[in-house]
Amino acid sequence: MDTYQDGFTEKHEKMTTTPVEKLVLRLAVPTVLTMLISALYNMTDTFFVGSLGTSATAGVGVAFPLMTVIQAVGFFFGQGSGNRVARELGAMKTESASKAAVTGFILCLAVGTIISAAGLAVIDDMAVFLGATPTVLPYARGYLFYILLGVPWMTASLMLSNLLRFQGGAFYAMIGMTTGGLLNVVLDPIFIFVLKMGVQGAALATMISQFVSFCLLLAGCSRGGNIRLKLKHFTPNRSTLREIARGGTPSLFRQLIASIAVICINNLSGNYGDAAIAAMSIVSRVTLIANSVLFGVGQGFQPVCGFNYGAKLYGRVKRGFWFCVKLFTVLMALATVVAWIWAPEIISVFRKDDAEVIAIGSLALRLQFATSILMGWVIINSMMLQTMGKSISASTIALARQGLFLLPILFILTRSFGLLGIQISQPIADVASFILSIPFNIRAMREMKS
Numbered sequence: 001m002d003t004y005q006d007g008f009t010e011k012h013e014k015m016t017t018t019p020v021e022k023l024v025l026r027l028a029v030p031t032v033l034t035m036l037i038s039a040l041y042n043m044t045d046t047f048f049v050g051s052l053g054t055s056a057t058a059g060v061g062v063a064f065p066l067m068t069v070i071q072a073v074g075f076f077f078g079q080g081s082g083n084r085v086a087r088e089l090g091a092m093k094t095e096s097a098s099k100a101a102v103t104g105f106i107l108c109l110a111v112g113t114i115i116s117a118a119g120l121a122v123i124d125d126m127a128v129f130l131g132a133t134p135t136v137l138p139y140a141r142g143y144l145f146y147i148l149l150g151v152p153w154m155t156a157s158l159m160l161s162n163l164l165r166f167q168g169g170a171f172y173a174m175i176g177m178t179t180g181g182l183l184n185v186v187l188d189p190i191f192i193f194v195l196k197m198g199v200q201g202a203a204l205a206t207m208i209s210q211f212v213s214f215c216l217l218l219a220g221c222s223r224g225g226n227i228r229l230k231l232k233h234f235t236p237n238r239s240t241l242r243e244i245a246r247g248g249t250p251s252l253f254r255q256l257i258a259s260i261a262v263i264c265i266n267n268l269s270g271n272y273g274d275a276a277i278a279a280m281s282i283v284s285r286v287t288l289i290a291n292s293v294l295f296g297v298g299q300g301f302q303p304v305c306g307f308n309y310g311a312k313l314y315g316r317v318k319r320g321f322w323f324c325v326k327l328f329t330v331l332m333a334l335a336t337v338v339a340w341i342w343a344p345e346i347i348s349v350f351r352k353d354d355a356e357v358i359a360i361g362s363l364a365l366r367l368q369f370a371t372s373i374l375m376g377w378v379i380i381n382s383m384m385l386q387t388m389g390k391s392i393s394a395s396t397i398a399l400a401r402q403g404l405f406l407l408p409i410l411f412i413l414t415r416s417f418g419l420l421g422i423q424i425s426q427p428i429a430d431v432a433s434f435i436l437s438i439p440f441n442i443r444a445m446r447e448m449k450s
Contacts, residue, residue, distance in 0.1 A: 010225065011089075011167070011168050011225050012089065012090070012092065012307070014168070015090070015168055015303065015304065015307035015308070016090070016307055016308055016311050016313060016316070020304060020316050020319045020320040020323065021319075021320075021323050023304050023320075024297070024300050024301050024304055024320050024323060024324065025300070026300075027165070027168065027170045027300035027301075027303060027304065028296060028297045028299075028300025028301070029170075029300070030170040030171050030173065030174035031165055031170045031173070031174070031296045031297070031299045031300045032292070032293055032296030032297060032300070033174050033177075033178060033296070034161060034165075034170070034173050034174045034177040034178070034296065035292035035293070035295050035296035035299070036289065036292050036293070036296070037174075037177045037178050037180070037181030037182075044181075044184055044185050044188050044202075045060050045143075045188065045202040045203070045205075045206060046060055046061070046281070046282065046285050046350055047349070047350055048188045048189055048192050048193075048202060049192070049198075049199055049202050050350045050351050052192075052198060052199065054274050054275060054278050054351065054354055054357065055135045055136050055139055055274050056139045056198070056199050057278040057281065057282070057350065057351060058132075058133075058136045058139070058140075058274050058277040058278045058281060059132065059136050059137075059138075059139025059140040059142070059143055059199055060139070060143055060199065060202065060281070061266065061277060061278060061280070061281025061282070061284070062127065062130045062131050062132045062136060062140040062266055062277070062281075063127075063130065063140055063143045063144050063147060063203075064262055064281060064284060064285075065130050065259040065260075065262045065263045065266075066119070066126075066130065066144065066147060066148075066259075067147070068255050068256075068258050068259035068262065069115070069255070069256065069259050070112075070115075070147075070151055070154045070155055070158070071158055071255050072251070072252050072254075072255030072256045072259065073108065073111055073112060073115065073155045073158075073252075074108065074154070074155040074156070074157065074158025074159045074161075074162070075158060075159075075162060075248070075251035075252070075254075075255055076108075076244075076248035076249070076251055076252040076255075077104040077105070077107055077108035077111075077155075077159045077244065077248060078104065078108070078158055078159035078160070078161065078162025078163050078166075078248075078251075079162050079166075079247055079248050079250075079251045079302075079386065080104060080243070080244035080245060080246070080247040080248025080249070080251070081100045081101050081103065081104030081105075081159075081163060081243075081244050081247070081248075082101075082104075082162045082163050082165065082166030082167075082247065082302075082306075083166065083246075083247030083248075083302070083306060083386060083387050083389065084096075084097070084100040084240075084243045084244065084247055085097040085100050085101050085163065085166050085167060085227065085306075086166040086167070086302070086303050086305075086306025086307055086310065086387065087306050087307075087309060087310035087387075087389070088100065088310065089167065089306075089307065089310070090306060090307035090308065090309065090310025090311045091310045091311065094227075095233075097227060098227050098228070098230070098233045099233045099234075099235045099240055100240055100243060100244065101163055101227045101229065101233075102229050102230060102231070102233040102234050102235075103233070103234055103235055103236055103240050103241075103244065104159060104163070104244050105156065105159060105160065105163070105229055106231075106234050106236075107236065107244075108155050108156050108159040109152055109155070109156050111155065112151045112152035112153070112154065112155035112156060113151075113152045115148075115151050115155075116148050116149065116150075116151040116152055119144070119148040119151070120145070120148050120149070123141060123144055123145060123148065124137070124141060126144065127140040127141050127144055129263070130263055130266060131263060131266025131267045131269075131270055131277065133270050133274065133277070135274060136274060136277065139198075139199045142198065142199045142200040142203070143199045143200065143202065143203045144203070145200065145203065146200060146203035146204045146206070146207045147203050147206065147207065149207060150206070150207035150210055150211065153210060153211050153214040154207075154210045154214075156214055157176070157177070157180070157210055157213045157214040157217055160173075160176070160214070160217035160218060160220070160221065161173040161176065161177055161217055162299075163221070163227075164217065164220055164221065164226060165299055165300075165302070165303060166302060166303050166306060167225075167226050167227060167303065168303050168307075169220065169223075169225075169226045170300065170303075172217070172220030172221075172223060172226065173217065173220065175216060175220065176213045176214075176216035176217035176220055177213055177217075179212060179213060179216055180209040180210055180212050180213030180216075181209065181213075183208070183209040183212055184205050184206055184209035187204075187205035187208060187209060188201070188202055188205045190205075191204050191205045192205075245391075246389055246391040247386065247387075247389065247391070249391050249394075249395050250382055250385075250386040250391060250394035250395045250397075250398040251386070251398070253395050253398045253399045253403070254382070254398035254399075254402075257398070257399055257401075257402045257403035257407075258402050260402075260403070260407070261402040261403075261406050261407060261410070262284060264407060264410060264411075265280050265284075265410070265422060266280070266281070268410070268411075268414050268422055269419070269422060272418070272419045273356075275354060275356040275357045275360060276360055276419060276422075278351060278354070278357050279347070279351075279356075279357045279358075279359075279360035279361035279364065280360070280361070280364060280422065282347055282350045282351065282357070282361050283347075283361050283364045283365050283368060285350075286339075286346055286347075286365060287365070287368050287369075287372075290332070290335050290369075290372060291375075293331060293335075294328060294331070294332070294375060294376055294379050295379065297324055297327060297328065297331075298324065298379050298380050298383040299383070301320050301321070301324050301380065301383065301384070302383055302386075302387045304316070304317075304320050305317050305320060305321075305383075305384055305387040305388070306387045308320075309387065309388050314448040314449075317384070317388075317448060318445065318448060321380060321384055324376070324380045325376060325377055325380055327376075328375075328376020328377070328379070328380065329373060329376055331376070332372045332373045332375065332376055333373055335369060335372060336369045336370070336372055336373060339365055339366060339368075339369035339372075340366050340369065343361075343362040343363075343365045343366050344358055344362045346365065347361035347362050347365065360419065360423075363423055364422075364423040367423050367424055367426070367427050368426050368427065370427045371426075371427040371430040371431055371434075372430070374430055374431065374433075374434040375401075375430060375434075377434060377437065378397060378400075378401060378430075378433050378434055378437050381397055381437045381440060381441050381444075382394050382397040382398050382437070384444065385397070385440065385444060386398075388444065390444065393440045393443075393444070396436075396440070397433070397436065397437050397440060400429075400432070400433035400436050400437070401429055401430060401433040402429065404433075404436075405428070405429035405432040405433055406425055406426060406429035409425045409428050409429055410422065410425040413425050413428075
């Protein structure tokens with residue numbers, strides 16, 4: 001038996017016999033770090049650009065939906081192929097798993113290249129569509145240019161990170177993403193201040209850092225019993241494409257709807273000035289940190305769920321689910337206390353000399369966290385159903401929070417309450433999505449029991 005097969009057999013035994021709680025935590029720690037590093041890219045740019053003025057901060061904020069679209073594509077192909085890979089590896093079907101992995105990777109690169117070319121062709125129109133006002137447009141344009149150039153390897157990096165994670169190789173994903181994130185922290189001040197590139201320097205630093213991550217993640221695919229990406233396994237047939245779509249659609253919906261929601265918030269906030277855009281942009285990035293922890297733990301659970309669901313060990317799947325729910329509840333309760341007590345201080349880290357930004361952002365941040373304790377339940381349900389291959393149920397939950405509920409609530413309340421309507425829309429949508437997810441969970445648990 002070759003080294004790869006030895007590594008796979010050892011991994012399969014670990015994923016199906018190690019105590020579930022211990023296994024979830026072991027996989028969640030590097031995954032949480034990976035998610036936090038992904039969030040750090042945006043946080044770092046916002047932090048350093050904040051010293052350039054409110055309009056510059058808003059310019060980076062306007063570009064945030066594009067970053068969400070990039071993440072959506074990477075997660076669609078990474079989780080779409082990754083969910084299939086985890087189930088196939090759990091059933092000991094390594095060749096089928098390899099075909100799903102390689103096909104997802106090649107298609108992700110191709111789609112990223114198309115987005116890059118199309119975006120560069122209409123960059124000014126894109127900036128306005130994303131919510132740039134006339135004063136914000138020059139900053140948004142400069143930031144978008146370099147980000148669009150790097151879209152192919154940005155999407156591919158996220159795809160590879162997810163693919164490694166679903167195989168139980170979260171450590172290799174962490175190394176790749178962490179190295180890029182730390183490099184971004186170093187390059188940002190050099191390009192922005194030393195080379196005097198301003199907002200464009202922040203985007204260039206991100207582009208270079210993401211390329212380094214891509215190279216390291218690609219190298220990680222040849223280590224630790226992970227699937228080697230061989231071009232001969234590229235099989236874009238109907239069966240493989242259907243499985244990728246089933247596994248990736250919930251993630252695609254989740255990210256695209258989040259992007260649309262941010263675009264709507266940016267455009268509506270623009271009616272109240274650049275300070276409102278900057279404040280809501282900062283809140284989006286701060287909440288991204290909390291969400292990164294939730295999604296990181298959830299993604300630590302997904303390979304456990306996939307392997308054991310594929311091996312028909314349903315008791316381990318349910319046990320892992322309830323462990324994550326309890327852990328999420330504790331983590332978000334702590335985060336809520338921090339947000340309510342120190343909201344002004346948190347916002348002022350990014351824009352300390354603008355009282356209006358701090359006031360708007362502090363209230364929005366507190367309201368966002370008022371219902372955050374419910375989100376762990378929503379996220380882990382969507383992820384469990386997604387990994388089990390129940391695409392419609394998972395997609396419905398993924399769409400609910402920022403699509404089915406947030407968008408209509410946002411426009412209704414803004415018309416009645418102005419800026420306050422924007423700030424209170426998200427917590428109301430959170431409660432509604434929590435209620436919606438309950439019957440989906442009951443049905444899934446009953447199916448596994450029977």
